[in-house]
Amino acid sequence: MLAYKAYCFDLDGTVYRGKMGIESAVQFIHHLQRQGIEPYYLTNNSSKTRETLQQLLKSVGIEAPLHHIYSSSLATAKYVATICKNNKVNVVGEAGIRTALLEEGLEITEEQSDVLVMGIDRQISYEKLVKASAYIQNGAKLIGTNEDIKFPNENGFAPGNGSFVHLVSNVAGVTPLFIGKPSPVMLQIIADEHQFKKEEMVMIGDNYDTDILCGIHFGCDTIHVNTGVTPTEIVKQQAQLPTYCVENLIELLK
Template sequence: MKQYRAFCFDLDGTVYRGKEAIPTAVKFIHQLQEKKLDVFFVTNNSSKTPSQIRETLKQFGIDASEKQIYSSALVTAKYVKERFGQAKVYVIGQDGIRRAFQEQNIGMVEEKPDVVVMGIDRMITYEKLTKACLAVQNGAALIGTNEDIRFPTEEGFHPGNGSFVKLVSQVCNVEPIFMGKPSPVMLEMIQQEYGYGKEEMLMIGDNYDTDILCGIRFGCDTVHVNTGVVKAEAVKEKELQPTYYVEDLSEFHI
């Protein structure tokens, strides 16, 4: 086993499912923290601020700082600022994406936007989707914080942000830009800010199409856990394989 320094965890389906912790993951994170190894949380969930995610982790018995949390909301806000400057943006989403845009001083509008940004919104309505469709048809760029079609909860799978972004893209016949995993941007941010070599980093997740491909595209080792969206049997049929397979994190020894 390689000696890794930075362990990057997906959240939904890897550390918890909905309102229930995955005990083996929590125990593994505690072991890493006891060994003074670096732990990061890399999530496509744009609905929560880093502070809110920290509180969620705390409820599951995990102590983390906001600096350890990287979300698709932060990446999306930085991308829009760099790519579109002072553009007017229509945002569908919750606290996380709105706070990230406020911190970047990006103007959020309800009418005639230059960009439509879609993050997960549990208060999504037909009116919001229609407004997004009309704006895109009138020339606005379409950006999704992530392309997850579904995510696991203690009840079963719920619709993910990607399902709504694809609805708008199909109505408007345009290709959206997606910012979260499998894009390697969040892992690149961690590497740049802390100076790790790629061989020192490990991406851990349950979803091949987001978590595992993110690690592969970044160039670090990956662990697929069989606790969430994509089961190991399906992953083993993929052309590009994760470095490790485990049923859960009790099987991964450091």
Template sequence: MKQYRAFCFDLDGTVYRGKEAIPAAIKFIRTLREKQLDYFFVTNNSSKTPSQIKEALLRFGVEASEKQIYSSAFVTAKYVKEHFGQAKVFVIGQDGIRYALGQHNIHIVEENPDVVVMGIDRMITYQKLAKACLAVQNGATLIGTNEDIRVPTEAGFQPGNGSFVKLVAQVCNVEPIFLGKPSPAILEMIRQGHGYQKSEMVMIGDNYDTDILCGIRFGCDTVHVNTGAVSTEKVKEKELQPTYCVQDLSEFEL
């Protein structure tokens, strides 16, 4: 592996799988810390606050500050603030997206919104989806924190946020705006915030359609690990290839 200054990791399927750590990834991150190399965690999971993600990582033996954690919730809140200003927002989602919107002083409402923001909500109901559909049909802009159709767990795949956003979009016959990976916005935030060149950054992940395409669209090197959502066999069928394909991060020496 060439010399990078910033290692950007996906979380679920890359650093851990559900509640189980991926040992090679944990060891690799610890080595980065020992060598005083910069690393960041880039997740499409909008359900947790940076503090909650930090605590979850610590349980896997990974030390990180909140400044090293970039979620689709944060990039979505930033986008809403920049493009919709003082708009009223109806939210489907958990702690992470609500915290991020609050940090950006965005006005959250239950009725007559200008924007509908959808993040993963493990307490999703028909009523919430119906409310979102009616708001969008009345002119609200539909924004999803991410478009993941499914998420890997130790028990198998479960529905991701994208499956619910696309349900609302299909009912309303609109195209939603997605801010998480594979949009390069989240990596651009890291680049601007820390002054890296794209050539100094590398995106590491298990999901070709989110992690790897995010890096490719951003213009940095990418590493696909065969530990999560998409197998190496499937990745090798893609037209645009990652810079590296490995079984796990034990194959790399720093």
């Protein structure tokens, strides 16, 4: 395998599953750190702040600098700040997306606004979905932090943010805009902020439709690991293949 300067890891299904670390990934990251290479972490999970993600990584044995952690919330907030006319937004989501929007100078309101942002909300209710659908039908632009239909946990898979965004979009009859992977926005932010060329970067993930396509859309190399959402046999049937396919990241150390 080629040597890279920026190893960009997905989190859920790649580095950990729920609250349990994936040992092969943890060992590989420790190996990189011993070589003086500090990885980057990209997650479509919009519920957590950078600080919370840093603590979660620490709980599975990984010390990660705060400025090496990127989420769909951060990328979404940066985008929304550029299109919001009056700096007010409607939001469905948890602390991660709410904090990111506030840090971009936006105001979260319950009144009708021009933009509705949807991130994962584990306290989702029928009432919240009804209100979100009304915002869109009254003219708000629907922006989802990510399109993940499901994500792995300790017991299998749980509904992802994309499931709820598509529900609202179907009710309102609109097409949502998604910012998280497979959009290459987060990889582009890393390249811009840390001055990397595309050939110096590699995207590592378990989900072909988000992680691998994110790297392909961006134009960097990709590594698919068979530890989460998309089985290797399904990946190998795709028209656009990852640069590498491994069962787990320990294979790369042999």
